[in-house]
Amino acid sequence: MRNTFIKTLTEIGKKDTNVMLLTGDLGFNALEPFRDALPRQYVNVGVAEQNMVGVAAGLALSGKRVFCYSIIPFATFRCCEHIRDDLAYHNLPVTMVGVGSGYAYGILGSTHHSLEDVAVLRSFPNMTVLCPGDPLEVEALTHGIMKQHGPCYLRLGKAGEPNIHKKPLENCAIGKAITLHTGKDVTIVATGSMLQTAAEARELLETEHISAGLVSMHTLKPFDEEIVQRVVQETALIATVEEHSAIGGLSSAVAQVLSQMSGHAPHLTIATPDSFATDTGSQKFFREKVGLTAEKIAASIRHYLPAHA
Known part of the structure; x- marks a missing residue:
C-alpha cells in the first residue's frame, strides 16, 4: 500500500x-x-x-x-x-x-x-x-x-496487501463504499487491510452454500450511511470486520446508523478486543488469537446465522 x-x-x-x-x-x-x-x-x-x-x-x-x-x-x-x-x-x-x-x-x-x-x-x-x-x-x-x-x-497497511479489485477504480469516491459482491444470507463490510481476509472468508462461506456479499468501507468519515441502510434490508445479517477496536471504529459507525432504524438485519461485530496485548508476536499471530483470520471470520458468521434465521 x-x-x-x-x-x-x-x-x-x-x-x-x-x-x-x-x-x-x-x-x-x-x-x-x-x-x-x-x-x-x-x-x-x-x-x-x-x-x-x-x-x-x-x-x-x-x-x-x-x-x-x-x-x-x-x-x-x-x-x-x-x-x-x-x-x-x-x-x-x-x-x-x-x-x-x-x-x-x-x-x-x-x-x-x-x-x-x-x-x-x-x-x-x-x-x-x-x-x-x-x-x-x-x-x-x-x-x-x-x-x-x-x-x-x-x-x-504494510503487509504487502494484494489488489482485491480487478481493475483501476475510476468511480471510487471519498465517502462512498464499494460493493464487490451481493449476498442474501450475510453481507460482510470490511475496512482497511482486512478486505483481503474478508474476501477469503466470503469465499469459504460460498463453498458452504451461504450467500455472502462483500462491501469495502474505505471511508470511515464521512460515513456511507446509505449503503448500510440498504444492506440491512437486503440481507439476513450484516457483519463488520476491522483490525481495530469495536469502540469508535467501523462497528460503531454501523451501529450508529442501525440505532436510527427498525426492522433491520442483526449486526455481528468482528473486531479487536478492548484490551492491550500481553503477548508478543507477529500480525499473523495476533489475528489468529483475536479471530481475524478468514477461517475464524467465516466460523463466527456461520455460528451466528442459525441463531438469527
Missing part, C-alpha cells in the same frame, strides 16, 4: 508543485522515489512528529498541500493535540499518512499497535478518515484527497 501511495503522490507532485511530503525520519526504502524526483517538495523533519504537524500547518497556511508520513502510533497518538488544534480546528489541507494498521508492527508490542487511532481521529470535526483496502483503493483515494479541502487521515 505505501509503495502505491508514494508512486501516486510522486505523479501528483510532478504536476503540482504545491504538494509537499514531510516525514518524521521514517519511510526508508519507501519514500525515496518522491525525495529523489522532487527534493524541493520533501522535508525530513527528524524525530519530531508534533513539530512536523506544526510545520505542515504553516505550509498549508502558505498555500501548500501537505502530506505527513510516519508509522501510525507516531502520526496519530503522539501528535493528537497538534492534529486537533493546528489542523482540524483551522480546517487545513494536511493529510496524516499512517503506516502499519492494526497489528502490523505486532512484535514491537502494544506501544506500536494501532487499534484506537480511527476512533480518536473520527471524533475530530472537519477530519476525513480513509482506510483503503487494497493498492487500487490507495491510488484512487490519494487522488480523491487532492479534490477536497481540509485535514485527512490516510490509514495504510
Whole structure:
C-alpha cells in the first residue's frame, strides 16, 4: 500500500508543485522515489512528529498541500493535540499518512499497535478518515484527497496487501463504499487491510452454500450511511470486520446508523478486543488469537446465522 501511495503522490507532485511530503525520519526504502524526483517538495523533519504537524500547518497556511508520513502510533497518538488544534480546528489541507494498521508492527508490542487511532481521529470535526483496502483503493483515494479541502487521515497497511479489485477504480469516491459482491444470507463490510481476509472468508462461506456479499468501507468519515441502510434490508445479517477496536471504529459507525432504524438485519461485530496485548508476536499471530483470520471470520458468521434465521 505505501509503495502505491508514494508512486501516486510522486505523479501528483510532478504536476503540482504545491504538494509537499514531510516525514518524521521514517519511510526508508519507501519514500525515496518522491525525495529523489522532487527534493524541493520533501522535508525530513527528524524525530519530531508534533513539530512536523506544526510545520505542515504553516505550509498549508502558505498555500501548500501537505502530506505527513510516519508509522501510525507516531502520526496519530503522539501528535493528537497538534492534529486537533493546528489542523482540524483551522480546517487545513494536511493529510496524516499512517503506516502499519492494526497489528502490523505486532512484535514491537502494544506501544506500536494501532487499534484506537480511527476512533480518536473520527471524533475530530472537519477530519476525513480513509482506510483503503487494497493498492487500487490507495491510488484512487490519494487522488480523491487532492479534490477536497481540509485535514485527512490516510490509514495504510504494510503487509504487502494484494489488489482485491480487478481493475483501476475510476468511480471510487471519498465517502462512498464499494460493493464487490451481493449476498442474501450475510453481507460482510470490511475496512482497511482486512478486505483481503474478508474476501477469503466470503469465499469459504460460498463453498458452504451461504450467500455472502462483500462491501469495502474505505471511508470511515464521512460515513456511507446509505449503503448500510440498504444492506440491512437486503440481507439476513450484516457483519463488520476491522483490525481495530469495536469502540469508535467501523462497528460503531454501523451501529450508529442501525440505532436510527427498525426492522433491520442483526449486526455481528468482528473486531479487536478492548484490551492491550500481553503477548508478543507477529500480525499473523495476533489475528489468529483475536479471530481475524478468514477461517475464524467465516466460523463466527456461520455460528451466528442459525441463531438469527
